[in-house]
Amino acid sequence: MQGNPSASAVNANPLLSDSWFRSQLYGLDRTADDFPRVRQGELADVLASNAGLQQFAQPVIKQLAQKLAEKQSVVILSDATGLVLNTFGDMPSMEKAQRYALAPGNLWSECGRGTNAIGTALAIDDGCEIEGHQHFLTLNQGLYCAAMPLQMPNGQIAGVLDISGPAHFPHPQTFNWVKAAAKQIEYLWVKQSLHPQQWLMSLHLQPQGIDTSDELLLVFSDNVLTAANRLAMRELALSVEQLGSVTFQQLFPQQQQQANTIPVPLDYATQRYYFRLRAPQRSHFATPSEPASDLPFSLGRDGEKMVRLLNAGVSLCIHGETGSGKEYVSRALHQQSRWREGKFVAINCAAIPEALIESELFGYQPGAFTGASKNGYIGKIREADGGVLFLDEIGDMPLALQTRLLRVLQEKEVAPLGSSRSWPVNFAVISATHRDLAQRVAEGEFREDLLYRLQEFSMTIPPLRDWPDVEGFISRLWLELGGADRDIQLSPALLTALAQLPWPGNVRQLRSLLRVLLALADEGEEVTEVHLPAEYRRAALPPQPDRQSHDERLISETLQCFNGNISKTAEALGVARSTLYRRAARDKRD
Ligand SMILES: Nc1ncnc2c1ncn2[C@@H]1O[C@H](COP(=O)(O)OP(=O)(O)OP(=O)(O)O)[C@@H](O)[C@H]1O
Structure with missing residues (x-):
């Protein structure tokens, strides 16, 4: 110097x-x-x-x-x-x-x-x-x-x-x-960066200091301290490392995490503070905003009932063939329910490798296992907090995980991998499967107690071929996919033919076909059977009644001519004898 x-x-x-x-x-x-x-x-x-x-x-x-x-x-x-x-x-x-x-x-x-x-x-x-x-x-x-x-x-x-x-x-x-x-x-x-689902705690040495910029502010996500102002960190001797890890109970072991409106005293270290705790603003549940979409008509009259059950926290299990709309319906129920302000978190239990399902669902602490992200992962269950957890293909969930899931559903708490702490969670569960869960239970592949927990109410979406008004549904879907916008119509004959197909892939298959037809059609065109891809054309084109009856008439007249002699009739018509034998067998059966 x-x-x-x-x-x-x-x-x-x-x-x-x-x-x-x-x-x-x-x-x-x-x-x-x-x-x-x-x-x-x-x-x-x-x-x-x-x-x-x-x-x-x-x-x-x-x-x-x-x-x-x-x-x-x-x-x-x-x-x-x-x-x-x-x-x-x-x-x-x-x-x-x-x-x-x-x-x-x-x-x-x-x-x-x-x-x-x-x-x-x-x-x-x-x-x-x-x-x-x-x-x-x-x-x-x-x-x-x-x-x-x-x-x-x-x-x-x-x-x-x-x-x-x-x-x-x-x-x-x-x-x-x-x-x-x-x-x-x-x-x-x-x-101003407080999330509606977080707790806000205000502390001051004087009750009148609450609601001034001199107050100490602590923010809790569930029960974990996640944010604070400098005043709070200084006075309560909190470190940055404690944000995201210390819980309300650890900070204030004598105090319940309960909301209050009038400041009450609280001793911390050697000081007496006054505090007010504001609970997460889940009040929107009581006065929900307008739902975003109507219930799909595939739910029929069960729709309203399902929403009421979901609002009451009842676990729904939806059965149905692949592509019949189990997820689609679940999303619509979420949108109509009191859980709509929270997320709709879908997890396909059959698509995630068994080794990863646990970390996907429950989350993990930083460095919990080799290859884990250094930031850790909150997990689908905590992501769904306040919303709906959709468990697709639940019948394929590995047995060991079923036990953990059952515990989460019963205790409404989740502990990430590598953590000794649990977080409280509150969400609705909709599960879906194309399997017979009772049979999975009988085979020892599915826990019976989990089945009862997940299937507090169950419903089945029928396959598309059994829907009451398939033609009406196809027309609506056509409009939804943009047919009207481009002035492209499905011909009435094609509509009737499509409605009669068996649709093993249900709405997913129908949707894909309609998208193909729309993509290939020109503006203002009428789409008919000839526009169908070959594999559909064979199935959809109606039999040719004139040709058929003409052939039948010819065969029976020739047979009469030769007194029922099949060999001579076959020779005269130039067809194989087996054709005539098959026809004779069919006539007998009919
Ligand atoms: N009622 C409906 N109205 C319009 N589109 C629908 C309807 N139901 C299903 N879909 C559409 O059909 C496709 C398949 O639906 P979804 O994924 O919900 O079926 P899923 O039963 O859950 O199938 P999987 O069992 O294979 O998971 C989606 O593209 C979805 O948008």
């Missing part, structure tokens, strides 16, 4: 002496006058990736900038590396070079510019003010700066809020303003 005019002042302040020491370690030249800054194009990218920070910070910063109008100071917002994103306000009396240095695109990290409020606040993760000669670089010694890091609700540092002005001006209140504005930004950020 030799050669520094304010060496003694710096040495007397550990914050400053540490920062100067770091600046020297960075090998900075105190007389440097070229500063690190990014190009315009790079700045645009950085601005875009800090959109969230700007969104929450700007309203507060604008108020702050108004306050500073007469104070020859600017408000600066930097990102988490100290790169200036926005500068608000004006410093007409400031030297041009310094005005330029505070403009967007300049990097004020400690390693780039030595001791300065933005860089040092980031280095110590706390607020600081750096006045004139306390700056490491000579060129910055005409500046006064006060800065405070901004913390995101997840505990990470998002950037820095700073006020800078000429060092020769008095700045008695500036640091307090920065701290108050940063607190306000962090407060709004937590409150």
Whole structure:
């Protein structure tokens, strides 16, 4: 620190002496006058990736900038590396070079510019003010700066809020303003990014401090702490690592996780706080918005009943041939039910390799097994929280997993792989199968208790060929697929022929065929039997009655002519005798 005019002042302040020491370690030249800054194009990218920070910070910063109008100071917002994103306000009396240095695109990290409020606040993760000669670089010694890091609700540092002005001006209140504005930004950020399904806990030493930006905010997803403001993290001595892992019960073992409206006392460490806990806003269930779609008519009169059962949390099991619409119907039921604000999470128990089903359903902790994502995975069951879990091909679920699934359904709690903790979950279950589950139970392939749990109510979607009005359904599906938009009609004869096909692949098969016909047809065309793909044409084309009756008449007249002698008749008609024998056998049978 030799050669520094304010060496003694710096040495007397550990914050400053540490920062100067770091600046020297960075090998900075105190007389440097070229500063690190990014190009315009790079700045645009950085601005875009800090959109969230700007969104929450700007309203507060604008108020702050108004306050500073007469104070020859600017408000600066930097990102988490100290790169200036926005500068608000004006410093007409400031030297041009310094005005330029505070403009967007300049990097004020400690390693780039030595001791300065933005860089040092980031280095110590706390607020600081750096006045004139306390700056490491000579060129910055005409500046006064006060800065405070901004913390995101997840505990990470998002950037820095700073006020800078000429060092020769008095700045008695500036640091307090920065701290108050940063607190306000962090407060709004937590409150405004709250998900309706999260718990919000507000704490303060005084009951009247609740609902002010001085309150400590804690956010819980289920019972796990997932977000907090800096005030809460400081006062309750919480670490970033605890966000996402510590539970309400671990934090407040004496306290039930129950909502309250009037602040009540709560002891934490050696302090008495007052707190209010707001429960997730699931109230939309009581006043549901308009459902998005009608129930499919394949549900018939059972539709309404199924919705009521689902609303009551009854597990539904839908049986039906492949392609008959089990998932389609389940999605429609979800949309009509009180669970519609939550997700519809489908899992095909037959399509996921047995080794992966468990992690897919229950999720896993980071590094729970070789190849696991380093971020862990929440799992389908927790994804379905508040919504519907659709278990397709449930009859194919491996036995070992059936046991775990049963436990989740009974206890409404799920523990990810590699975790000793469980999360409460609340969802409706619809399962589907084309198998006979009772038979699977008899074969020892399906747990009987799980069957009862999943099949509290069961319904069967009949195969398409048994639907009461297949022609009507085909017409509707044709419209839905865009037939009317392109003015392409199905001929009445084709419609009748299609309605009579057996459709082993049910609606899926019918849908695919209609899409093929639509794709191949020209605008305004009528689609007839001749447009059918060959494999359908054979099945759909009606027998040729005239030709058939003509042949039959000819055979029977010739037979009469030869007194029923088959060999002579065959010879006369030029057909094989076997043809006539087959026909004779058929006549006898009819
Ligand atoms: N009532 C319906 N109206 C319109 N489209 C339908 C209807 N039912 C089913 N579909 C369509 O048919 C196709 C097959 O439906 P879905 O996947 O629901 O059948 P599934 O019974 O679940 O089949 P799988 O047993 O093979 O899983 C989907 O493209 C779906 O959109």
